[in-house]
Each structure stands twice: as structure tokens, then as C-alpha cells.
Amino acid sequence: MDSLDIEIILKTYNTIPKNDIIRICSLYLSTKTLKPGSVFGQFNNVENSIIFDDIEKILISDSNIETEINLSKLHINWYVYTLDRNGPQNDNCEDESGEEINLSTQWILPCFDISNLWETLIYDTSIKEDLLKYASTMMEFASRGVDSNIIACNKVILLHGPPGTGKTSLCKALAHKLSIKTQKQYKKAILMEINSHSLFSKWFSESGKLVTKMFTKIKEIIEDPNILVCLLIDEIESLAHARDQCMSGNEPSDSLRVVNAVLTQIDQIKRYSNVLILTTSNMTGAIDIAFVDRADIKQYLGLPSANAIFHIYRSCIEELIKTGIIQAKSETYHYQNLKNVTSSIDEFEMTKHLVDISQISVGLSGRALRKIPFLAHALFLNGNSVNLHQFFDAMRKAVQHELQQKSHFNKN
Structure with a gap:
């Protein structure tokens, strides 16, 4: 039997038994049309007061199911949790001169700040789901005590590719999802983002000591087997720079100490079953x-294709329709409208416009694509509220503007 993950996000911690919450939500969902990736968050007090009062969102996971979901024919993995809203906390220390240094930024997971990241990351393939399976398998092997000398597993993931393709965001989203899936195994989960640039001291030989000091703090946390730690090292090349290139520099020794310290510490913490290292590189x-x-x-995470761009733009448009900046119905444009003979002329035209804009946007990063709607409104529209025709015209101009600016940078 195929399985499906359903997440129930509670507004606050409450005393309602988890099984009762699952039962109530199951009854509620049985009255709805369910599709992979569906999000339910605007509840009616008349339908169910407990859902209205206590539940913030219900999330249906992405899956290989292409048609509507029938809960009775699936094994459901239910995850009930609240989101931490305390925000990031800095972990500081002092260097030899007494100057305060920010070693890392920490979040308690699952966290409100990054709770929507997973849904906003759009790729052509099942990269997100595959990485979550990889991470889950790594943690399962570690928790079962699989000998890493026999089955090699360092619990290290490296995401690489051009800037703006969502590598850092995907690492954070992956940590968030992993904390939810392992909630029965760990009482607490923490995401630690290492501030790589702070680890390079102006004092000779101090950088390697700072790396060791940072990992010592990490070890103090992961000594508790009830805490899951996801360690994020963005731009890993700044800490694990190629040693053959370090040797060619004027002062290679400090850089070499940092690289050696990082590799040594990774080898030491891999014996802990409750730590996962997530890294990125351009x-x-x-x-x-x-x-x-x-x-x-x-x-590898590459630049999005026209198909992925279409869905990125579509999510942006739906947000602007929801907030009233665009006056339209979100159901008026889907890829299916190009093939569906029942689509109206207006639905066909709106979809065709967005497809055309997506095709001319190929070559832009995901980060740049999500700025296009803002640029369209800021540079090419007058007034606070517009229709889809006007907004798509403005988006086309914004894309051309962005491509032109990009070409100037490339020439320089």
C-alpha cells in the first residue's frame, strides 16, 4: 500500500490528545478534494470549532500520485506539531583579543521562520523528496548502529550549483522536514548555521582554534542523544578550501590549519547518530x-527550466491575487488549459501568456525569478490593483529589463 505524509500544525501547545486531533482532521479531509501538495489553512468555525481554534494548517505532502488522493486507499503518516516562534539565536565567543565573534546562528525546529520554504522551492525533478529520503536513510542507519567502516556513511550532504538556485534554502527546508519526520525519535531538534567568515581571525593561527572551539560546542549539544542537530555550512569552500590552492598563497599555513581542522572535526562527529551536516557551494x-x-x-542544483519557471511564477501570482494586488481568480491559468478543450478562451490566453513569459525567462536564477513580480509592479505599473492582462505585460517588461541588466554585468 502506498503511503502519504500529512502534517498538522497546531497554533499553540494544547492538551488535546494527538489521536483525537488526527481523527478530527481525517474526518475534515474526507470532505475535501485532496491533491499532492495541498495546503488547508483557512478554516470555518461552523465546520469544526477545534480545527478553527487549535489548528493553523494541514499540509498534504508531495507524492507520485497524479490524480486526486483517496485517503482510504493509502497508509497515512500523521505528524502533529507546533512551530517554534522564538526566531534565530546567535552563539558568540571571544577571540584572543577579547573581540566577540558570532560562531553560528541557531533555530529550534520545526521553526516558523522556515516553515514555508519547502513549498516555495520548485524543481523539475523530485530533488526535494529524494534528498529527504537520503537524509532519513542516513539517520536511520546511524540510529540502528550500522558500522560506518563497513557501510560508508558520514552523514554529509553537499549541494552545489550556480548562485540563486535555492541551495541554502533547501538545506534549511530539509532540516525542518527531517525534524518533523524524526519527532518520535528525538525530543528536540536544532538547526545550526555556521558563520564561516567569522572563523577567519586576523590573528595568525587563531582560525584553526576557532574551528575547534566551534565544533567543541557542537559536541556538547550532540552528546545528548535526544537532540537532533542539523549543521549547515554555507559556502563550504571558505572553510574547506582546496589545500593545493592554499599552498600557492603567500600565507598558506592558517588556511591549511582551517581545512585540516574541519576535516578532523567531521571525522570525529560522524560517530554521533544524531547529527547531519548540510553544506553548499557555488x-x-x-x-x-x-x-x-x-x-x-x-x-547539483541547476537553473530552472521553463516548466519550473511557470510554476514559480504561478505561485507568485497566486500570492498577489490572495493579497488583492492582482484582481483575478487563481484558477484561471494552469498548464492543462493549453490541452483542455473545455478551457475558456480567457483561461487559454492567460495560461499562454504565462508560458511565453516563462520561456523568455530561461537563464534567470530562482532568486531572480521571484523578484520579477516585484520589479513588474514597481517599474511598469501605476496603481495599487491591476488585472492579469496588465500584470503579465508588466512582467514581460520586467524580465527583459532583468536580462538586459544581467548582460551588462556579464560584459563588465
Whole structure:
């Protein structure tokens, strides 16, 4: 039997038994049309007062099911939780001169700040789901005590590719999802984002000591087997720089100490079953080959295709319709409208407009694409509320503007 994950996000901690919450939500969902990725968040007090008062959202996971979901024919994995709303906390220390240094930024998971990231990341393939399976398998092997000398597993993931393709966001979203899926195994989960640039001291030989001091703090946390720690190192090449390139510099010794310290510490913490290391890089050629070899998963994230761009734009448009900036119905444009003979002329035209804009946007990063609607409104529209025709015209101009600006940078 196929399985499906359903997440229930509670507004606040409450004393209602988890099984009662699941039963109530199951009855509620049985009256709805369910599709993979569906989100329910605007509840009616008349339908069910408990759902209205106590539940913030119900999330249906993405799956391979292409048609409507029938809950009675699936094994449902229910996850009930609340979101931490305290925000990020900084972990600081002092260097030899007494100057305060920010070693890392920490979030308690699952966290409100990054709770929507997973849904906003759109790729052509099942990259998100595959990475979550990889991470879950890594943690399962570790918790079962699989000997890493026999089955090699360092619990290190490396995401690489051009800037703006969502590598850092995907790491954070992956940590968030993993904390939800392992909630029965761990009482607490933490995401620690290492501030790589702070670890390079102006004092000679201090950088390697700072790396060791940071990992010592990490070890103090992961000594507790009830805490899951997801360690995020963005731009890993700044810490694990290729040693053959370090040797060619004027002062290579401090950089070499940092690389050696990072590799040593990774080798030491891999014996802990409750830690996962997530890393990103825009410049894989600059990473030390010894670190690359330690990464269990090396996943490339490229620039989005026209198909992915269409769905990114569509999510942006739906947000602007929901907030009243665009006057339209969100159901008026879907890819199916190009093939569906029952689509109206207006539905066909709106979809065709967005497809055309998506095709001319190929080459822009995901980060740049999500700025296009803002640029369209800021530069090419007058008035607070517009219709879809006007907005699509403005988006086309905004894309051309962005491509032109990008070409100027490339020339320079």
C-alpha cells in the first residue's frame, strides 16, 4: 500500500490528545478534494470549532500520485506539531583579543521562520523528496548502529550549483522536514548555521582554534542523544578550501590549519547518530577533494527550466491575487488549459501568456525569478490593483529589463 505524509500544525501547545486531533482532521479531509501538495489553512468555525481554534494548517505532502488522493486507499503518516516562534539565536565567543565573534546562528525546529520554504522551492525533478529520503536513510542507519567502516556513511550532504538556485534554502527546508519526520525519535531538534567568515581571525593561527572551539560546542549539544542537530555550512569552500590552492598563497599555513581542522572535526562527529551536516557551494572546484570525498550525497542544483519557471511564477501570482494586488481568480491559468478543450478562451490566453513569459525567462536564477513580480509592479505599473492582462505585460517588461541588466554585468 502506498503511503502519504500529512502534517498538522497546531497554533499553540494544547492538551488535546494527538489521536483525537488526527481523527478530527481525517474526518475534515474526507470532505475535501485532496491533491499532492495541498495546503488547508483557512478554516470555518461552523465546520469544526477545534480545527478553527487549535489548528493553523494541514499540509498534504508531495507524492507520485497524479490524480486526486483517496485517503482510504493509502497508509497515512500523521505528524502533529507546533512551530517554534522564538526566531534565530546567535552563539558568540571571544577571540584572543577579547573581540566577540558570532560562531553560528541557531533555530529550534520545526521553526516558523522556515516553515514555508519547502513549498516555495520548485524543481523539475523530485530533488526535494529524494534528498529527504537520503537524509532519513542516513539517520536511520546511524540510529540502528550500522558500522560506518563497513557501510560508508558520514552523514554529509553537499549541494552545489550556480548562485540563486535555492541551495541554502533547501538545506534549511530539509532540516525542518527531517525534524518533523524524526519527532518520535528525538525530543528536540536544532538547526545550526555556521558563520564561516567569522572563523577567519586576523590573528595568525587563531582560525584553526576557532574551528575547534566551534565544533567543541557542537559536541556538547550532540552528546545528548535526544537532540537532533542539523549543521549547515554555507559556502563550504571558505572553510574547506582546496589545500593545493592554499599552498600557492603567500600565507598558506592558517588556511591549511582551517581545512585540516574541519576535516578532523567531521571525522570525529560522524560517530554521533544524531547529527547531519548540510553544506553548499557555488565553486566546487575550490573545495578540497578530501571533503568532497566525505560527502555521501553530492547534488547539483541547476537553473530552472521553463516548466519550473511557470510554476514559480504561478505561485507568485497566486500570492498577489490572495493579497488583492492582482484582481483575478487563481484558477484561471494552469498548464492543462493549453490541452483542455473545455478551457475558456480567457483561461487559454492567460495560461499562454504565462508560458511565453516563462520561456523568455530561461537563464534567470530562482532568486531572480521571484523578484520579477516585484520589479513588474514597481517599474511598469501605476496603481495599487491591476488585472492579469496588465500584470503579465508588466512582467514581460520586467524580465527583459532583468536580462538586459544581467548582460551588462556579464560584459563588465
